[in-house]
Amino acid sequence: MADKVALADKVALITGVTGQDGAYLAELLLAKGYVVHGVKRRSSSFNTERVDGLYVDPHESGARFFLHHGDLTDATNLIRLVQETKPSEIYNLGAQSHVQVSFETPEYTANADALGTLRLLEAIRILGLEKSVRFYQASTSELYGQVRETPQNEATPFQPRSPYAAAKLYAYWITVNYRQAYGMFAANGILFNHESPTRGETFVTRKITRAVAAIHHGLQDTLYLGNIDARRDWGHARDYVEGMWRILQHGEPDDFVLATGEAHSVREFVELAFAEAGRTIRWQGRGADEVGVDAVTGAALVRIDPRYFRPTDVDALVGDAAKARNVLGWSHTIGFRDLVAEMVRADLARAAGGRWRDGRST
Numbered sequence: 031m032a033d034k035v036a037l038a039d040k041v042a043l044i045t046g047v048t049g050q051d052g053a054y055l056a057e058l059l060l061a062k063g064y065v066v067h068g069v070k071r072r073s074s075s076f077n078t079e080r081v082d083g084l085y086v087d088p089h090e091s092g093a094r095f096f097l098h099h100g101d102l103t104d105a106t107n108l109i110r111l112v113q114e115t116k117p118s119e120i121y122n123l124g125a126q127s128h129v130q131v132s133f134e135t136p137e138y139t140a141n142a143d144a145l146g147t148l149r150l151l152e153a154i155r156i157l158g159l160e161k162s163v164r165f166y167q168a169s170t171s172e173l174y175g176q177v178r179e180t181p182q183n184e185a186t187p188f189q190p191r192s193p194y195a196a197a198k199l200y201a202y203w204i205t206v207n208y209r210q211a212y213g214m215f216a217a218n219g220i221l222f223n224h225e226s227p228t229r230g231e232t233f234v235t236r237k238i239t240r241a242v243a244a245i246h247h248g249l250q251d252t253l254y255l256g257n258i259d260a261r262r263d264w265g266h267a268r269d270y271v272e273g274m275w276r277i278l279q280h281g282e283p284d285d286f287v288l289a290t291g292e293a294h295s296v297r298e299f300v301e302l303a304f305a306e307a308g309r310t311i312r313w314q315g316r317g318a319d320e321v322g323v324d325a326v327t328g329a330a331l332v333r334i335d336p337r338y339f340r341p342t343d344v345d346a347l348v349g350d351a352a353k354a355r356n357v358l359g360w361s362h363t364i365g366f367r368d369l370v371a372e373m374v375r376a377d378l379a380r381a382a383g384g385r386w387r388d389g390r391s392t
């Protein structure tokens with residue numbers, strides 16, 4: 031393995047490689063000729079579906095994608111991984127990334143998301159690689175929380191509203207600090223929500239498209255949601271990993287917002303997703319009693335379940351990506367309607383192919 035690593039100019043280490051973004055990024059970097067090392071957490075079940083297509087036996091000549099066990103809560107493991115893989119670029123995408131789950135596991139979230147970032151930065155410093163490694167930190171629009179201005183840009187003050195966002199706030203600033211204190215190429219991408227057909231099933235977009243497909247195929251009756259008036263700036267993950275890469279290719283380390291500049295409510299997402307499957311939703315009632323019914327059959331397709339309300343939620347986010355556009359030449363290419371259509375079609379195909387056993391939603 032060491033020979034192959036030495037042969038490549040560009041070597042990337044990606045934490046969280048089995049997640050949506052990790053898999054898209056690995057694919058992008060491999061296409062650009064990188065050797066890619068992905069870090070995945072050990073678990074009792076395989077969780078590598080998203081990267082299975084990229085994997086070839088590491089013993090085969092030409093193998094350029096390698097998976098390693100690792101954990102952001104394990105400092106010595108991170109030091110060893112950086113030492114062995116000798117990356118030129120590190121993308122820190124690993125995290126406990128579910129906002130609602132962070133209210134139940136605030137300490138673990140802080141450990142993985144905040145201290146995990148510190149551990150990785152320290153690994154670089156301990157190994158004396160401050161001047162040779164470029165470091166990307168997956169920062170998030172959740173930092174803006176209770177927003178101070180709209181749209182949000184790189185100068186907008188942060189006001190986090192969840193343990194997840196508070197942990198990511200530390201990670202953002204420690205990344206800035208290592209840049210300033212040690213001259214590291216350490217950069218934050220402040221990414222607004224980005225989705226795809228491989229988005230985790232507990233995030234609201236995928237939960238909706240999966241339910242639309244399950245309902246369409248008679249596998250589920252009703253979709254239960256929380257705050258359907260929340261507004262988000264939803265882009266496509268494929269566009270956003272290109273932005274991550276550009277952030278690390280720039281002449282100097284800096285922080286960038288990646289966003290589409292358009293906000294839509296969860297309610298609109300629901301309407302569009304059902305429309306893609308040929309159904310029109312009509313809303314009846316108010317608050318927790320609101321129901322989304324099929325305009326033709328009258329069947330209750332969407333109901334509110336207060337279990338999905340968060341102790342504090344972020345009501346509306348919309349980003350201004352002018353800096354990324356002007357400095358990096360980045361902008362999104364896939365709009366809201368196309369995103370929803372792609373996700374619904376992918377889930378309809380999965381449901382039709384019997385690729386999930388039931389329509390349970392989480």
Ligand SMILES: C[C@H]1O[C@H](OP(=O)(O)OP(=O)(O)OC[C@H]2O[C@@H](n3cnc4c(=O)[nH]c(N)nc43)[C@H](O)[C@@H]2O)[C@@H](O)[C@@H](O)C1=O
Binds near residue numbers: 222224233260343
């Ligand atoms: C950029 C940012 O993006 C993501 O964080 P998120 O915006 O919290 O994403 P989400 O899809 O869980 O929620 C979006 C909105 O939808 C509302 N909502 C209603 N009903 C349900 C519901 O039933 N489930 C969920 N999950 N949300 C619901 C919920 O209350 C919220 O207002 C993560 O990738 C995060 O890591 C990240 O960094």
